[in-house]
Amino acid sequence: MTQRMGFFTDTSVCIGCKACEVACKEWNHVPEDGLNFTGMSYDNTEQLGADTWRHVAFIEQRKPLAEQEPGVDHEGPVPPLGAPPDAAPMTPMAPGEGGDLRWLMASDVCKHCTKAACLDVCPTGALFRTEFGTVVVQSDVCNGCGYCIPACPFGVIGQREDDGRAWKCTLCYDRIGDGLEPACAKACPTDSIQYGPLDELRERAAARVATLNDAGVDDARLYLADTDDGIRGAGAFFLLLDDPEVYGLPPDPIATTRDLPAMWRHAALAAAGLLGAGLLAFAGRA
Amino acid sequence: MSEDAFTSYYGRPVLKPPVWKALDIAGYLFLGGLAGASSVLSAGAELTGRPRLARGTRIGAAGAIAVSLVALVHDLGRPGRFVNMLRVLKWTSPMSVGSWILSAYAPLAGAAAFSAVTGRLPRIGTAAAMAGGVAGPAVAAYTGVLLADTAVPGWHEGHRELPYLFVSSAAAAGGGLGLLVAPRAEVTPARRLGVAGGAAELLVARLMRARLGTVAEAYETGRARVLMRAAEALTGAGALTAALGRGDRRLSAAGGAALLAGSALTRFGVFEAGMTSSKDPKYTVVPQRARLRTG
Numbered sequence: 001m002t003q004r005m006g007f008f009t010d011t012s013v014c015i016g017c018k019a020c021e022v023a024c025k026e027w028n029h030v031p032e033d034g035l036n037f038t039g040m041s042y043d044n045t046e047q048l049g050a051d052t053w054r055h056v057a058f059i060e061q062r063k064p065l066a067e068q069e070p071g072v073d074h075e076g077p078v079p080p081l082g083a084p085p086d087a088a089p090m091t092p093m094a095p096g097e098g099g100d101l102r103w104l105m106a107s108d109v110c111k112h113c114t115k116a117a118c119l120d121v122c123p124t125g126a127l128f129r130t131e132f133g134t135v136v137v138q139s140d141v142c143n144g145c146g147y148c149i150p151a152c153p154f155g156v157i158g159q160r161e162d163d164g165r166a167w168k169c170t171l172c173y174d175r176i177g178d179g180l181e182p183a184c185a186k187a188c189p190t191d192s193i194q195y196g197p198l199d200e201l202r203e204r205a206a207a208r209v210a211t212l213n214d215a216g217v218d219d220a221r222l223y224l225a226d227t228d229d230g231i232r233g234a235g236a237f238f239l240l241l242d243d244p245e246v247y248g249l250p251p252d253p254i255a256t257t258r259d260l261p262a263m264w265r266h267a268a269l270a271a272a273g274l275l276g277a278g279l280l281a282f283a284g285r286a
Numbered sequence: 287m288s289e290d291a292f293t294s295y296y297g298r299p300v301l302k303p304p305v306w307k308a309l310d311i312a313g314y315l316f317l318g319g320l321a322g323a324s325s326v327l328s329a330g331a332e333l334t335g336r337p338r339l340a341r342g343t344r345i346g347a348a349g350a351i352a353v354s355l356v357a358l359v360h361d362l363g364r365p366g367r368f369v370n371m372l373r374v375l376k377w378t379s380p381m382s383v384g385s386w387i388l389s390a391y392a393p394l395a396g397a398a399a400f401s402a403v404t405g406r407l408p409r410i411g412t413a414a415a416m417a418g419g420v421a422g423p424a425v426a427a428y429t430g431v432l433l434a435d436t437a438v439p440g441w442h443e444g445h446r447e448l449p450y451l452f453v454s455s456a457a458a459a460g461g462g463l464g465l466l467v468a469p470r471a472e473v474t475p476a477r478r479l480g481v482a483g484g485a486a487e488l489l490v491a492r493l494m495r496a497r498l499g500t501v502a503e504a505y506e507t508g509r510a511r512v513l514m515r516a517a518e519a520l521t522g523a524g525a526l527t528a529a530l531g532r533g534d535r536r537l538s539a540a541g542g543a544a545l546l547a548g549s550a551l552t553r554f555g556v557f558e559a560g561m562t563s564s565k566d567p568k569y570t571v572v573p574q575r576a577r578l579r580t581g
Contacts, residue, residue, distance in 0.1 A: 141373070142367075143370045152301070155300055157302070159305045164362070245294055248296075250300050253437075263431045263445045267427040270426075271449075274322070278460075278475075
């Protein structure tokens with residue numbers, strides 16, 4: 001294996017432009033995923049799935065983003081700049097009613113788990129781990145059994161209806177093999193999506209979260225950066241500004257196959273029990 | 287469920303619900319169990335000289351497994367690629383293991399039934415029935431792991447109980463079939479297996495729900511609740527009728543039919559509860575939060 005590559009998505013600088021969604025669809029020829037109006041802030045994409053490999057979540061909250069320092073003094077009269085329209089009730093410095101507002105945006109993607117349940121449960125070997133440590137579906141092998149779909153603890157992979165097979169983010173396997181960065185990272189105008197060697201990204205993320213915490217953004221935390229969690233760390237991890245479930249992410253995901261040895265033991269005992277019960281039923285007087 | 291406060295993204299599920307169709311997959315869970323337990327009965331009948339019980343259960347097992355295979359292939363997104371199931375053998379994939387178990391078991395069940403129906407190749411038929419009796423329990427038991435090895439809370443949280451629930455349910459179904467097909471002189475083992483299986487099914491289902499905690503609610507709401515209640519009633523009534531109707535052929539048959547129906551409803555109920563639990567974020571978030579709190 002060459003160096004393990006991944007994504008660090010720093011949601012604190014995401015501006016919700018959805019360039020990642022568009023670039024991903026363009027590069028990977030991902031079909032249209034529905035033109036809906038959901039009423040969920042600016043999110044009309046809704047969720048990851050077979051036809052959505054990047055999804056930008058929008059969350060509106062009555063919370064301060066952090067202690068904010070505008071850097072200008074508004075004590076005393078402010079000199080007018082031209083003639084502001086009378087009807088405008090809110091200038092950049094006049095907070096609206098209800099207090100604070102923060103708008104969280106986060107670009108979600110397949111996590112490329114170290115212990116990937118989708119890959120573990122795939123019965124055909126269509127899902128495999130690449131030389132970059134990423135998890136990719138071979139569409140010429142997948143027979144659409146659908147087992148990977150409920151196995152994923154993040155609800156990432158889905159079945160394409162008119163096609164029957166399972167599809168998800170490939171971390172642009174075709175681009176990174178040529179030394180290019182994935183389409184979404186390339187398109188991201190704020191470097192919210194960063195692509196690179198995973199250990200390098202983890203160092204950068206730790207520094208970034210320390211900077212934010214020092215600056216008073218106490219909510220900032222890393223998600224899936226630890227290698228001792230239920231998926232043994234992710235190839236795509238995040239800096240979040242609230243609990244994972246606020247973004248639709250599971251707070252403590254585990255790869256279901258972690259418990260598989262226990263499950264097989266129980267199944268073996270159960271099978272032996274059925275055989276034993278069946279034989280016992282023939283014992284003694286009829 | 288305690289009214290734990292939890293947050294979610296606009297109430298959206300964290301997981302993707304399975305794309306499996308209830309009729310195909312829950313139907314297979316039932317038929318696979320029925321086939322597996324029937325094969326155990328037919329092997330026992332072979333050993334103890336009960337030809338009518340052996341014949342009926344051989345045919346039942348082959349029929350059930352044949353319909354199962356059709357349902358399984360039909361459920362694939364690409365049915366034409368079903369043979370890709372045999373590209374690899376992976377212990378981490380219960381579906382892969384199951385495909386290989388079925389590839390071994392189905393021909394055995396088929397050969398045993400062929401011999402029973404045509405009267406040809408009796409020795410091969412007997413050997414196939416004996417081998418099928420050993421492989422049958424594997425077919426009945428692995429399906430518990432098949433469901434439990436997912437992120438679906440209603441299934442995964444029950445991973446200790448599901449294999450036992452499914453083999454109990456299989457025993458009830460197999461015994462039920464035996465009660466329907468065997469004459470009075472040969473029926474006792476089927477009655478014993480059916481009654482014991484039914485009792486175990488009721489017990490394990492209760493135990494599982496008690497141990498599921500928060501997630502048990504998925505079994506106690508909506509369609510899953512109706513199915514699980516109906517399963518309980520039919521299995522209970524079937525086991526009682528079969529146990530008490532010892533002298534009466536018709537009562538025994540009615541008990542057997544009720545045991546079969548109860549077993550099927552249990553599988554559809556478990557399937558439905560898993561679907562429910564995958565579509566509501568609370569079943570994912572609340573237990574995970576609790577796990578993080580307790581460490």
